Amino acid sequence: MSDKKEALFSKKNLKLIKDPLDDNNPITVQVLGICSALAITVQLKPAVVMALSTFFVMCTANVVVSLMRNMIPSRIRIIIQLVVIATLVILVDQTLKAFVYDVSKELSVFVGLIITNCIIMGRLEAFALANKPWKSFMDGFGNSLGYALPLIVVAFFRELLGAGTLFGYPVIEKLGLYELGYENNGMMILPPMALVTCGVYIWIQRMRNKKLIEEN
Amino acid sequence: MQDLANIFIKSIFIDNMVFAYFLGMCSYLAVSKTVKTSVGLGLAVVFVLGITVPVNYTLENYVLKEGALTWLNEGFSTVDLSFLTFILFIAVIASMVQLVEMIVEKFSPALYSSLGIFLPLIAVNCAILGASLFMQERAYGTIGEATVFGLGSGIGWFLAIVGIAAIREKIRYSNVPPALRGLGITFIITGLMGIAFMSFMGIKLEDSKKEVSTEEFVQVENNETKIN
Numbered sequence: 001m002s003d004k005k006e007a008l009f010s011k012k013n014l015k016l017i018k019d020p021l022d023d024n025n026p027i028t029v030q031v032l033g034i035c036s037a038l039a040i041t042v043q044l045k046p047a048v049v050m051a052l053s054t055f056f057v058m059c060t061a062n063v064v065v066s067l068m069r070n071m072i073p074s075r076i077r078i079i080i081q082l083v084v085i086a087t088l089v090i091l092v093d094q095t096l097k098a099f100v101y102d103v104s105k106e107l108s109v110f111v112g113l114i115i116t117n118c119i120i121m122g123r124l125e126a127f128a129l130a131n132k133p134w135k136s137f138m139d140g141f142g143n144s145l146g147y148a149l150p151l152i153v154v155a156f157f158r159e160l161l162g163a164g165t166l167f168g169y170p171v172i173e174k175l176g177l178y179e180l181g182y183e184n185n186g187m188m189i190l191p192p193m194a195l196v197t198c199g200v201y202i203w204i205q206r207m208r209n210k211k212l213i214e215e216n
Numbered sequence: 217m218q219d220l221a222n223i224f225i226k227s228i229f230i231d232n233m234v235f236a237y238f239l240g241m242c243s244y245l246a247v248s249k250t251v252k253t254s255v256g257l258g259l260a261v262v263f264v265l266g267i268t269v270p271v272n273y274t275l276e277n278y279v280l281k282e283g284a285l286t287w288l289n290e291g292f293s294t295v296d297l298s299f300l301t302f303i304l305f306i307a308v309i310a311s312m313v314q315l316v317e318m319i320v321e322k323f324s325p326a327l328y329s330s331l332g333i334f335l336p337l338i339a340v341n342c343a344i345l346g347a348s349l350f351m352q353e354r355a356y357g358t359i360g361e362a363t364v365f366g367l368g369s370g371i372g373w374f375l376a377i378v379g380i381a382a383i384r385e386k387i388r389y390s391n392v393p394p395a396l397r398g399l400g401i402t403f404i405i406t407g408l409m410g411i412a413f414m415s416f417m418g419i420k421l422e423d424s425k426k427e428v429s430t431e432e433f434v435q436v437e438n439n440e441t442k443i444n
Contacts, residue, residue, distance in 0.1 A: 031399060034241035035342045078339065079310050086303040094299060112302050112349050116342040118242045191236055192410030199396070199403030206395035 016138040020146030022209060026119045027150045028202045033119035036110050037151050038194040044167050046106050047155035049096070051148035053111065055141075057088045058120050062140035066128040081124050082115065089114045119147055154197050162188030220364045223356075227368030230417055231350075233343045234376035235410035240343030244377050245402060254381035255374075257338075260316075262370030264338050265347055268312050269366025270359050272305050272348040280304065305348045313339040343373050380406060 026032045036054075040046045064084050065072075072080050093111045096104035104111065114120065123143050128136040159165055164172035164184045172178065187193055233239045240261070247257050278287065280301055285292035317335045321328045328335075338344060347369045356362045383405055392401050 028399065031245050032242060034245060035238050035346075038238040038241065078336075079307075082306050082310060082339075083303065086306050090299060090302055093302070113239070113342045113346055115302055115306055116340050116345045118340060118342075121340050190411075190414065191238070192407040192414065194238070195403045195407035195410060199400045199407065202400040202403060203393075203396045206400065 013135065013138050016135065017142035017145065020142040021149060022205070023211075025146045025150065025205070026122075026143050027147060027198075028205055030119075030122065032122045033117045033147055034198075036113055036117050037147065037154075038198060039191075040107060040110055041151060041155040041158055041194050041197075042162070042189055043106075043159045043165075044152065044155045046103055047151050049100065049103050050107060050110065051144070051151055053092045053096070054114055054117065054119070054147055055144040057085065057092060057114055058123065058144045058147075059137055059140040060088055061085050061120055061124060062128045062136040063133050065124050066131060066133045066136035069129050069131075072129070077125075077129065078121075081121060085120055085124075086115050119143060150198065150201055154194065154201060157197055158188045158193065161185050162193075220360060223361055224364050224368040225419070227365050228372040228375070229413065230419065231369075232372040232376060232413055232416075233346065233369050234373055234406070235413040237346065237350075239346040240341045240373055243337060243341050244373075244380065244406075245399065248377050248381040248384055248402070251378060251381045251385060254377045258370075258374030258377050260335055260338055261341065261343060261373050262367065264309075264313060264316060264344055265366040265370035265373075266363065267316065267366075268309050268344060269347055269351050269369075270363045271308055271312065273351055273356065273359055273362035275304060275308065276301075276352055301349075301352065305345060309344050309348070310339045343369065376409070379409060383409075 020026055024030065027034060027037055033054075036050060040050050061081075061084050065081060068080075089112065092114070093104070096107070096111060123139060127139045131139070156166070160171065162185060164170060164178075172182065172184070188197070231237070234241065234244055243257065248254050279285065280297045282296035282298065283293045285295050285297075313335060317328075320335070347366055350369075351362050351365060356365060380402065384402065387401065387405075396404075
């Protein structure tokens with residue numbers, strides 16, 4: 001699908017994957033897709049399922065819209081994009097309900113909210129409408145990885161510190177820390193701590209990457 | 217009447233869209249730099265929520281739910297169209313936003329120019345779709361309840377965005393660590409505001425029917441654990 005002169009994994013294409021991981025991270029730099037990212041980070045399992053669902057929807061939607069980019073009249077492009085996304089999300093939702101029902105219950109309305117996840121709309125608008133399918137796929141791939149990274153890091157710390165488990169496996173108990181007087185920090189489970197944990201993540205990222213620092 | 221008041225207060229404070237469910241965070245973070253613009257966006261959200269939730273409620277109960285089509289023909293009593301929920305809800309929201317935009321433009325050009333940019337953005341504000349989906353999940357009994365829930369959620373969102381905008385205007389004068397400036401500190405402040413709002417969770421709403429109130433309380437707890 002890519003240009004004949006350009007190799008499939010040329011530097012430029014790889015940059016599309018690498019950039020969203022740090023310099024242009026969808027959550028911490030572009031400020032897209034925060035809502036779903038914060039709400040499901042109490043445990044690792046829903047976070048991973050969410051990341052995978054977004055990955056699927058994003059890559060597919062990017063390719064589909066990119067294939068149709070010359071046919072879509074610009075006045076009604078938003079509703080066309082929404083229809084493409086909504087169709088894909090229905091597929092994901094029905095699949096989750098069929099195979100991992102308990103996880104889909106835990107995610108509750110947030111699977112549906114992938115539709116309005118601004119990362120997907122944002123990338124469609126900013127990238128897929130103007131680029132060829134292969135590049136759009138790479139862009140979707142990179143951005144969903146960039147979305148998954150903070151999601152999984154935040155979920156990791158919240159589950160470990162809040163409940164003392166990882167993927168439901170009682171890590172702290174097996175390490176025997178409870179006998180030494182360690183206690184779980186129940187506060188990490190509460191919704192506001194998602195915001196604070198994410199804020200700290202942003203803080204650390206920007207300390208390492210000075211050019212992301214904002215003026216005010 | 218009391219039930220309506222309960223739903224109203226609950227949706228503003230206890231189940232606040234921003235602090236309890238993180239809905240509408242994107243525009244919340246992006247548009248909260250000044251109080252003036254955030255008031256405009258907040259009002260638009262209240263307005264759109266007040267319209268779309270009852271419309272989607274009607275749709276849910278007369279088209280989508282299992283057996284909802286019975287009013288059309290007895291033979292449709294087993295039809296279950298609930299898998300079409302997302303696509304119908306989002307279509308309603310997108311077209312409602314478009315409609316609201318046109319009406320406001322026609323009848324109140326001043327309001328239109330002050331809201332102008334934000335109105336179309338609302339279509340992809342997750343608080344709007346989220347409220348409709350919560351309405352479906354919690355299965356409100358009447359259209360009045362659904363409307364009140366929509367308005368309450370909107371007002372809760374309005375309070376949150378105006379509050380954070382006021383704090384952000386003041387924080388310009390404080391010495392925030394460079395790496396935390398902007399997005400980072402906004403996250404942490406929102407977290408602190410969320411903790412403050414959690415104290416509303418202790419409110420026990422007086423109810424006309426005692427059983428219902430305990431049931432509702434359990435439901436709130438369930439919702440909490442589910443979200444967690």
